[in-house]
Amino acid sequence: MINDCKPLLCSILPIYLDGIRRSMKIAQRLNSIPMSGIRKMFDLASPDSINLGLGEPDLSPPESAIEGMCKASKDGLNKYGPTAGIMPLRDAVAKHYSRYSPIEGKNVMITPSGSSALLEVTQAMIDPGDEVLVPSPGFVIYGPHAVLAGGKDVYYKLTDGTFQPDIDDIQSKITKNTTMLVVNNPCNPTGGTLSEESFKALCDISADKGITIMADEVYDSFVYEGKHISFLSQLDKAVVVGGFSKMMAVTGWRMGFVISNEKVMDDLIKMQYHVCASPNMPAMYGILNALPTIDDYIVKARETFRKRRDLIVKRINEIDGMEIIPPKGAFYAFPSFDYDISSADFAMELVKAGLICTPGSAFGPYGEGHLRFSYAADESKIDKGMDILSETAKRIRRK
Ligand SMILES: Cc1ncc(COP(=O)(O)O)c(C=O)c1O
Incomplete structure (x- = not known):
């Protein structure tokens, strides 16, 4: 009986599978x-x-981070937490970065990784048709994030040798639709760090053209010569993304953060609520146990x-x-x-x-x-x- 049906099955199956494929449409953006x-x-x-x-x-990772996470879990801190992250950790992040700017806990949102912080910022700030200036050579997710938000990824060059943003190239690619410029300092894949001159030029562009800077500073702990120049001093024009993955060697914990002015922060928290409700509770306590003495x-x-x-x-x-x-x-x-x-x-x-x-x-x-x-x-x-x-x-x- 089954054998009798085989030819029929063979002819119907591809049509059936094609139907499933078509009914499960994948977004063109993706x-x-x-x-x-x-x-x-x-x-x-x-x-x-x-x-x-x-x-x-x-x-x-620091032993204190592991201990803090295990203890939190054993103590029953395994439920949802506040959307922006636990306040003591937001305060501790603000304190750690106060060397660059007088930020407070309310300027900080803990995120489930630096990657998701980048995605959430882009989703919160980019409308369809907006153009996002993205560095190249650069980290691979900025351009796709712009596209996933319905925007357009426009790549600007880094200069040869020390890999500074090519300011002329940036200027030539700005249009009336440009709303965001991504800066990665220190940079993956180049290892370049931003010079004082480049930093000033980027700040001027942002101020003159009303373009928001999304500064990815997840490697801020690893600067070998000179000082890290942070956009944390520019929260009127920049949103800064950071992370614990590289700082504490906890890539698997998926813990990051975003720092912004208070007005933008309200919207970022709204975005994060709809993405994940709240970050990982035990991991936040682990990071909190290590951060104040991380230097x-x-x-x-x-x-x-x-x-x-x-x-x-x-x-x-x-x-x-x-x-x-x-x-x-x-x-x-x-x-x-x-x-x-x-x-x-x-x-x-x-x-x-x-x-x-x-x-x-x-x-x-x-x-x-x-x-x-x-x-x-x-x-x-x-x-x-x-x-x-x-x-x-x-x-x-x-x-
Ligand atoms: C430049 C840059 N930004 C952000 C990230 C994201 O890091 P994570 O999602 O682990 O916090 C990475 C990871 O490699 C990176 O290289």
Whole structure:
């Protein structure tokens, strides 16, 4: 009987599946966004590869953070919390950042990650048709977030070498629809930090044209030379996103924050209510237990990363045809190369040879000609990875 029905089933099934597919329509906004090139690269790697592709610290979180989270959970703090996060943590974040500006707890909202803070700010501030200026090479989610809000992603260049926002390029891309400019300082993937001059130029553009700056400062703990220049001093024109993922090596906890003036904050809290009701309660208590005394931990982590940065920069600059100016922040090296190969093909050759990194082309239209290496990995891994890079580069040069 079943066999008799087989031809019928075979002819009906595709029509049925096609119907389901069509009835479960995916939004065009999402369809227009490609999958991240970074993930694709990881999927192709063998398990024993050296992984310099990951954007997360390999350090352990502060013990006090873990204890605080476990205690909160054991004490029964497992229910929904206040939408903007628990007040003592909002106050502690304000205190930690008071070195840049006299902010208060009411200026801070705790979010379920820096990523979701970026999405919530974009959703709260972008209307269909608005244009968002996004850095390239830059972190991969800003452009898609603009598109998901119905806006348009417009990419501006970072300059070669020290990767400052190219002010002329920004000016030339501003239209009457430009409402937001994204700045990432310190920057992923370049490791660049904003100069005083760039900071002033961006503030002037924002003031002259009435463009809001969304400043992503999740790597503010990792500046190796000079001082971090924060948009926290400019809350009349900027909304600042930060996070604990990198600061405390708790990428899996999904904890971030946003800081804004009080007027904008009301709207951000409204947005967050409709996104998640409230952030993770035990994790907030964990962060709260560590944040007031976090400076020693950060100093040690920064020193660890600085040594690794010096090692990777030295090894890269020893390779013929590769070049890097020492990056001043975050934990990424973004060297340029002068070979006749695309960054995607170069990265693929490296994956085959046992080293995972990310091609510059994954970071928008101006990332080509570079590779990104994360040095949030121990020195022996960095050394082995650089041996593979050196050999592969030699092979590519000979071709
Ligand atoms: C520049 C930048 N911003 C934001 C984030 C988001 O971090 P999280 O969502 O872990 O807080 C990342 C993560 O890699 C990043 O590199």
